[in-house]
Amino acid sequence: MTGKTRHTSSDQVSRRELRTVVASSVIGTTVEWYDFFLYGTAAGIIFNAQYFPSEDPLVGTLLSFATFALGFVARPVGGLIFGHIGDRVGRKRTLVATMLIMGVATCAIGLVPNYASIGIAAPIILVILRLAQGIAIGGEWGGAVLMTVEYAPRGKRGFYGSFPQIGLALGLTLGTGVFAGLGAAMSNEAFLSWGWRIAFGLSALLVFVGMFIRLRVIETPAFRNMEEQKAKASVPLVELAKDRLSRRHVLLGMGSRLTEGVAFNAWAVFSISYGTGTIGMPRQPLLLGVMAAAMVMLVFIPLFGRMSDRFDRRRVFALGAVITGIASFPALALMDTGQPWIVGVGIVVVLGICYPMMYGPQAAFYSELFPTSVRCTGISFVYQFSGVFASGLTPLILSSLVGLSGSGYGLVLGYMLVMTVVSAVCTMAIRRSSLYTQDVDSREPADTAQAASA
DSSP states (O other), X not given: OOTTGGGOTTSOOOHHHHHHHHHHHHHXXXXXXXXXXXXXXXXXXXIHHHTSOOSSHHHHHHHHHHHHHHHHHHHHHHHHHHHHHHHHTOHHHHHHHHHHHHHHHHHHHTTOOOXXXXXXXXXXXXXXXXXXXXXXXXXXXXXXXXXXXXXXXXXXXXXXXXXXXXXXXXXXXXXXXXXXXXXXXXXXXXXXXXXXXXXXXXXXXXXXXXXXXXXXXXXXXXXXXXXXXXXXXXXXHHHHHHOHHHHHHHHHHHHHTHHHHHHHXXXXXXXXXXXXXXXXXXXXXXXXXXXXXXXXXXXXXHHHHHHHXXXXXXXXXXXXXXXXXXXXXXXXXXXXXOOHHHHHHHXXXXXXXXXXXXXXXXHHXXXXXXXXXXXXXXXXXXXXXXXXXXXXXXXXXXXXXXXXXXXXXXXXXXXXXXXXXXXXXXXXXXXXXXXXXXXXXXXXXXXXXXXXXX
8 A cells, every 4th residue: 555545535544553453542542541540549549648737637538639630620621622633633743732731740740749848839849840730631532532433444433432431541540550559569658658759750651652652643534535525614613602502512412421431430539539538448449449350441442432333233232321320339339348459359340341341332432423524622622521429529528428417328329320320311312313323434435424413
């Protein structure tokens, strides 16, 4: 295949190209999520004491989780910036830029002196770097999932779209695994003092590997096809706002994601703080439980992604929201026992098995909500703006609810139930006939696809 013909949208995508695209998306999202969730893990066990000291441990934890939430506030900004670039310039260029920003910010976090050393400057610098992380991950997700979805063979978008989602599980496994390993290899005093910084420094190596692979990827066939037809939107966000169907999909898509965001951050982030602070469990079993759940997730994310290719993607996603919400009830009860292996089982079932029913199909599902010309902006808007409430504020909200209920979890369960109902209703309110199921296919001209989906 010559250099000229490789860029013709009607050509078949070679297996080698597809493998490179998948590897680029998986490794890239792994690096991004490793960096992002290192902060989430450290927020509950490191930053609350070193950067937000307080006589009341709950106050320190709340302040620490507030900076965790700031990263999610910055994500919509990154989503809009890089979503625009992705629709106007290309999906690939957004991925190179976001990885560099994330890598630099994460390495810098590992070098910031604590509050005892430089005073108020310490939390201020930490907040700035957290905002940079948020902007980077905000631009990363949309570009990464579109690289695989728009390259995917016909009938396999859910399966291939699940591969960048695997990056979340790998990043979480690496993040919690590195923390658990460092904690086991040194004394608790050494780990809390300086050992945790090693985990942030390792990001530089991961970024180098990710950049090497990402620079070898060419633009998606769907985007090249759009360029050939000169069908780009001048300002994707404006075009998104003008179209009635797109506005409806934005709102319903944001509502559908509530349970997914709440569930992940409840079990991957809040559970560690709740277990150590409220129940009094040691840190290591909780980290190992989350890491085990992430490893199980590696199997179930592509499984449910493939399942969504065989069945109605909306129904798989909605069923996942309901099952995850219901499973949280016994899982929280098990966690309250304080028995490490029982707690670990609960985390693995909810986070490792139930949660992927939503996360596996999500990339293809959201990609089909919008036409090619505004797709990167659209899915970034849905995912990142809903993430402020559904993900970023979850640890803070749940910690506050625990405080209000006198260290109980009754209010937490009520909150999760409400999110489950909203997500299921919004998901099923999206009409299957309104999805751009053929427009996503990179091998079909955009004008034909638009007519087929009308």
